[in-house]
Amino acid sequence: MPLPTTLKLLKDHSRQEILFGLARIPSSSRLFLGASDGKVYDVDVLAEKPEWKALEGHSSYVTGVALANGNQTLISGGYDGKLIWRKVESGEVIRTIEAAHSKWIRKVLSSPDGKRVVSIGDDMVCRVWDAESGDKLHELKGHEEKTPNHFPSMLYAACISADNRLLATGDKVGHVVIWDLAAGSRLATLEVPGLYTWDPKQRIHSIGGIRSLAFSPDGQKLAIGGIGHIGNIDHLDGPARVELFAWEKSEKLHEFLGDGKGLVASLAFGPDGKWLVGAGGDNGGLVQIYDLEAKKVARSEKAPMHIHALALVENAETLFACGHNKVAVFELKA
Amino acid sequence: MQSEIRNPKSEIASRRMFLGAAAGLTFAADMTVLNALKSPVLANELKKNDKRVILLWLAGGASQLETFDPKPGRPTGGPFKAIQTSVPGVQICELLPKLADRIGKYTAIIRGVDTGNGDHGSAARMMHLGRRDEPSIKYPDLGAVIARELGKADSQVPDYVSFYTATEGRGNAISQSGFLGARYGAMFLTEGNSPPNLRRLEEITDLDHQERADLRKLLSDRFARSRQSASLSSHNEAYSRVRGLMASEKLFDLSQEPTPMRDKYGPTLFAEQCLIARRLVEAGVPFVKVSRAWWDSHGQNFETHLELATELDHVMSTLLDDLQERGLLDHTLVITLSEFGRTPQINASLGRDHFASAWSVTLSGCGIKRGSVHGKSDEAGNTVIEGKVGAAQIFATIFQALGIDHQKNYHVGSRPLPLTDPGTQPIREVLA
Numbered sequence: 068m069p070l071p072t073t074l075k076l077l078k079d080h081s082r083q084e085i086l087f088g089l090a091r092i093p094s095s096s097r098l099f100l101g102a103s104d105g106k107v108y109d110v111d112v113l114a115e116k117p118e119w120k121a122l123e124g125h126s127s128y129v130t131g132v133a134l135a136n137g138n139q140t141l142i143s144g145g146y147d148g149k150l151i152w153r154k155v156e157s158g159e160v161i162r163t164i165e166a167a168h169s170k171w172i173r174k175v176l177s178s179p180d181g182k183r184v185v186s187i188g189d190d191m192v193c194r195v196w197d198a199e200s201g202d203k204l205h206e207l208k209g210h211e212e213k214t215p216n217h218f219p220s221m222l223y224a225a226c227i228s229a230d231n232r233l234l235a236t237g238d239k240v241g242h243v244v245i246w247d248l249a250a251g252s253r254l255a256t257l258e259v260p261g262l263y264t265w266d267p268k269q270r271i272h273s274i275g276g277i278r279s280l281a282f283s284p285d286g287q288k289l290a291i292g293g294i295g296h297i298g299n300i301d302h303l304d305g306p307a308r309v310e311l312f313a314w315e316k317s318e319k320l321h322e323f324l325g326d327g328k329g330l331v332a333s334l335a336f337g338p339d340g341k342w343l344v345g346a347g348g349d350n351g352g353l354v355q356i357y358d359l360e361a362k363k364v365a366r367s368e369k370a371p372m373h374i375h376a377l378a379l380v381e382n383a384e385t386l387f388a389c390g391h392n393k394v395a396v397f398e399l400k401a
Numbered sequence: 402m403q404s405e406i407r408n409p410k411s412e413i414a415s416r417r418m419f420l421g422a423a424a425g426l427t428f429a430a431d432m433t434v435l436n437a438l439k440s441p442v443l444a445n446e447l448k449k450n451d452k453r454v455i456l457l458w459l460a461g462g463a464s465q466l467e468t469f470d471p472k473p474g475r476p477t478g479g480p481f482k483a484i485q486t487s488v489p490g491v492q493i494c495e496l497l498p499k500l501a502d503r504i505g506k507y508t509a510i511i512r513g514v515d516t517g518n519g520d521h522g523s524a525a526r527m528m529h530l531g532r533r534d535e536p537s538i539k540y541p542d543l544g545a546v547i548a549r550e551l552g553k554a555d556s557q558v559p560d561y562v563s564f565y566t567a568t569e570g571r572g573n574a575i576s577q578s579g580f581l582g583a584r585y586g587a588m589f590l591t592e593g594n595s596p597p598n599l600r601r602l603e604e605i606t607d608l609d610h611q612e613r614a615d616l617r618k619l620l621s622d623r624f625a626r627s628r629q630s631a632s633l634s635s636h637n638e639a640y641s642r643v644r645g646l647m648a649s650e651k652l653f654d655l656s657q658e659p660t661p662m663r664d665k666y667g668p669t670l671f672a673e674q675c676l677i678a679r680r681l682v683e684a685g686v687p688f689v690k691v692s693r694a695w696w697d698s699h700g701q702n703f704e705t706h707l708e709l710a711t712e713l714d715h716v717m718s719t720l721l722d723d724l725q726e727r728g729l730l731d732h733t734l735v736i737t738l739s740e741f742g743r744t745p746q747i748n749a750s751l752g753r754d755h756f757a758s759a760w761s762v763t764l765s766g767c768g769i770k771r772g773s774v775h776g777k778s779d780e781a782g783n784t785v786i787e788g789k790v791g792a793a794q795i796f797a798t799i800f801q802a803l804g805i806d807h808q809k810n811y812h813v814g815s816r817p818l819p820l821t822d823p824g825t826q827p828i829r830e831v832l833a
Contacts, residue, residue, distance in 0.1 A: 083476065085747070104476070128480045146480045171480070189707075217668050218708040269569045270461075270695035271670065272708045301461075303700040303750045329750075349700065350749045373749040391749040 068383040070342045070358055071399035074368050077385075079395035080112060082119075086389035088132040088175070089376040090141065092155070096396070098378075099141055100389050101129030107143045109158065112387065112394055122158045124151045131175025135184055135198035142184050142198070144172035150186055152201055162201045167194065173223050178231045183248060185234060187222045193236045195251060205251030209244035210236065214273060216265055224277045226334075228286040235289055235314075237277030239263060243291060245314055257317060259310055262293035266300050274300040279345065281334040289314040290357075292331030292345050295324060303329045303349035307367075309357055311343075325364030327353045333388075335379040344399075346374035346388055354386070354397065371395055452767055452803045453682040453733040454547050456690040457675075457717060459709075460570040461521070461697035464743035464753055466782055467494050467706040468713075469761040470512045477745035477781045480703060488772040496710035499718035505772040507721045507730065508765040509831035513776020513785040516741060516792055519755035521697070524740035525573035531796030532822055538813065541579040543796065544688040546820065548578075548585040550805050551687035558649050558685050563587040564594070564674045567694035573740065574692050580813045587690070594673055595653040652680050665719050672716045679723055682733050700750035702743065713737075721765055734767040734802050738795075745782040759785045762795055768802030768833050775830045790828055796820070797827040 086108075088101030096113035105125040110117050127146035134141055134155065141153045150167040153160050168188030175186050177198060184196040191212050195205040214220050224237040227248060234248040243257040265273045279292035289312045297305035307327040311320040329349030336343050342365070343357040352370025357363075372393035379386050386397040471494040472478035483492035487505035504510070518524040527533055529542040541549070548560035565571045576587035588596055605613075651657055655673060658680070666672040671693045678689040693713070698705035717737070724730040742760025743753035759778040765771075776788035797807035800820055807827060810817035 085751075103480075127482070219711055221704070221707070269567060270697075271567045271693075272695070272705060274701055274704065301695070301697045301699045302752070348749070352749075373751075 068337065068399070069339065069401045070337070070365060071344075071356055071383070071401055072366070073398075073400045074354060074356065074366055074386075075398045075400075076371065077396045077398050078113065079371050079393050080117065082392050082394065084108075085128070085375070085391050086394055087128060087130040087375045088143070089378050089387060089389045090132040090134045091378040091380075091387055092134065092138055093381065096387070098387060098389075098394070099132045099134070099143075100394060101132045101143055101145065103128045105129060105145065105147075107132055107141070110394075112396055120158070122153065124160060124163065125149060127171075130171070130173055131186065133175045133177040133184060135177040135181040137181055140198060142175055142177065144168075144175040144186050146171040148172060148188065150175065150184075150196070164201065168192065171221075173221065174225050176225055176227060178227050178248065179229055180231045183227075183231070185225055185227065185248075187225045187236055189219065189221050191220060191222050191238065193222070193225060193234070193246070195234070195248065207234075207236070207244070207246055207251060207253075209246075209253055209256070210238040210242055211240070214240050214265070216267075216273070218273065221276060224280045224292075226280040226282055228282040229284050230286055233282060233286055235280045235282065237280050237291060239273070239276035241277060243277065243280070243289070245289070255314055255317065257289070257291075257312055257314060259291050259293075261295060261310065261322070262291070262308060264294075264297045264300055264305065270300055272300070274303075275305070278330050278332045278347065279334040281336055281343065283336050284338065284340045287313060287315065288320065288340070288359075290334050290336070290343050290345075292334045292347070294330045305329075307331050307345070307347060307353055307355060309334065309343070309345055309355075311359065321359075321362045323355075323357050323362075323364050325355060325367045327355055327364070327367040329353055329373070331355070332375050333377040335377060337379075337383050338381075344377070344379060344386060346370065346377045346386075348373040348390075352390060354388070451685060451687070451732060452551055453686070453729070454543075454551075454688045454736065454799075454803065455675075455678045455682060455720070455733060456543065456688070456736045456738060457713070458565075458574055458690055458692040459696050459713070459737055459739040460525070460565075460567070460574055460692050460694035462739045462741045462743055462755060463696040463709070463713075463737075464698065464702060464706055465512070465759070465761040465778075466743065466745065466753070467496055467702070467710055469493050469497075469510050469763060470759075470778055470782060471495075472745065472780065472782045475745075475781050477747065477783075479747060481706075488774070491772070491774055494710065496706060497714040499714045503718055503721055507725070507735075507769075507771055508763050509769045509771065509773040509775065511762045511764070511775045511790060511795065511798075511828060511831060512759075512778060513788040513790055514742070514760045514762055514795070515785050515789050516757045516760075519741055519757045521570060521740055521755070522573050524757060525570070526575055527792050528738055528740050529575050529577070531792050531820075538818065539577065539579040540818075541581040541585060542575055542577045543799070544576065544587055544690055545578040545581050545585040546800075547688040547803070549581050551803065552585070553685070556685055558652070558681070559588040560585060560686065561587040561688045561690075562678075562681055562686055563589045563690040563692070564677075565589070565591055565690075565692040565694070566593075566670055566674075567692070569695040569697075571692075571694070574690075580811070580818070594655070594670075594677055595650065649684070652684050652686075653677055662723075665723070667712075667715055667719070669712055669716070671712055672719075675716050675720045676723075679720060679727075679729075682724075683727065683729060696739065698743065699748070699752040699754055702747070702753040703751060724766065730766040732767050734769070734799065735765040736799065737763045759783065764798065764802065764831060768804065770831050770833045773831045775828050788828075788830075793821045793825040794828055797825045798831060801827040801832055
């Protein structure tokens, strides 16, 4: 689909939980949602009467969910540092890795071929797992544990390219590493300091960080999202910010700064690689469409909730999103 | 309680040494005081007589749920776990593992604080004054009262030192000597860690400076001989303290501190200021406030507390250990206070807002029943269900822990003004 010109809310469901992670069975509206009550919810959100089936096993916020092995396996990770493998159809637990990370797991994702699972955490390590056996294949260490001002750093974001070859990870202070997923070797690094605010004078702490990453379909570009400089770091009162890089040349192609405020917590490229959708927000929700050819924010719309994760369907006509006490479905039209 | 030396000869010797140290304190409020304190006998003498306070002012409102009153497993609880402290049955947030090990040794937790005021400015004033403002009376803040009660007339170290380096909320964290007068006002440091304009100008020699002071005193004494005036004696007292205050500059100089000790505290500004606070109380400063701003986490509360509570855990634990190892903690009260806590409800920015209905305060060291917990909030943390206290009771408890009668009156004209409002009772469960 070419650049969408309209974005319409089709449906939303209110929940008591905060929903952090989202994985979708392809060609369906069946979602797995990681929640603040330590559960993963299995729900068809476009069903007439959606049934929310709860999968238990985590003891803190579930912040990452991913599907692998031909969508037969669901992997979830959370702030308890645990990774849980389950059978998608039955919910039966296949394996649990109790201390997959020594600190909070921020994201779990799978490679498009479904063979690899990647987890990142505040121990500042990215771990690559065999999706079927659960064997740990690589421990990728490329991010500092402390910020330059001696506070704990956080490893918030990761993405894998469509050809399963590239992995990118991004941290709180704006450091990005691009890895060869199969070899576990470092290919390049980028610095994106505009997404990190250290306030040395007024409040003496920090906010921000790289919250979202996405490779273009050809793997040549890397979109990096978060929040721009914030004057008052008590709030998410800064511009939603996305930077686009030709990562192999370490060349910044553009900075997208629209009227929207808050974090860009999740990003996805359109199928033709000419546009990008980002979502997040501050106390309210935000969805933005970025036109990469015109180098501008093409649309900036309010969402019914602060969004933590999104999934764009194969033809890019539907966008699923989850966040603060809600899950929502949007329709995109060119 | 620490054992005391009972050998009569030692007592005489120690008394003489203490008097010598006190004289040293008068005439050389500098490193010689710290060096004198290295003698355990002198330290014991000083401890018996001198009580001190270090107030860690957590400006902006630290979250009780991410510090001393966690609610794990509740929708309001947030993502952090509760961990067991060294006191059976008492848990605090996992962001404070070092303090958890030390609660039983040093600290009382007051969980049932309901101050009913969620406005930064007026709530901060209340938590500095221990009471609401009154239009006709300008009350002194806690530091000024402690300076008045515990400071020594002939001391040449400052009585009240206050650090507030961040700019946000600085105006709320008042330093107000009120009706006690400017003598008890704070040395208020806002830039860096050393008082500005304290150093003698390089073009004036120490001898010149001393001779100028002597000349000023000669003329002043001659002028005062035929006059009686409170302001005149205050003026002269201020001048008499100048050289002592100038000498105290070294107390603020961390290069005087061994590197391993500086490393223990850590590299942050808050860590440095807490180490200076230890140096100051060790040298006889009765009240030091270290303000750590800014905890006002309306957005990204958990990320903010990952930074600030982690820092508090390390620095406060190091400070308490350091005071204990030096034999000072029995005579030094370390307080954590904010203007309020934060809402149990988590907002859409993953923040917590202002909340004054059920929050927490800690008292460590001097006069405190260590490992005690007073008050209880409900399962979600929305209300106090046991042992509700307000600012006045906290202040009464602080005064009692220091051996100060909380019902003592000051007089402004003929009007008696008690240290805490009439009828206020201290929290006896947390007092030793």
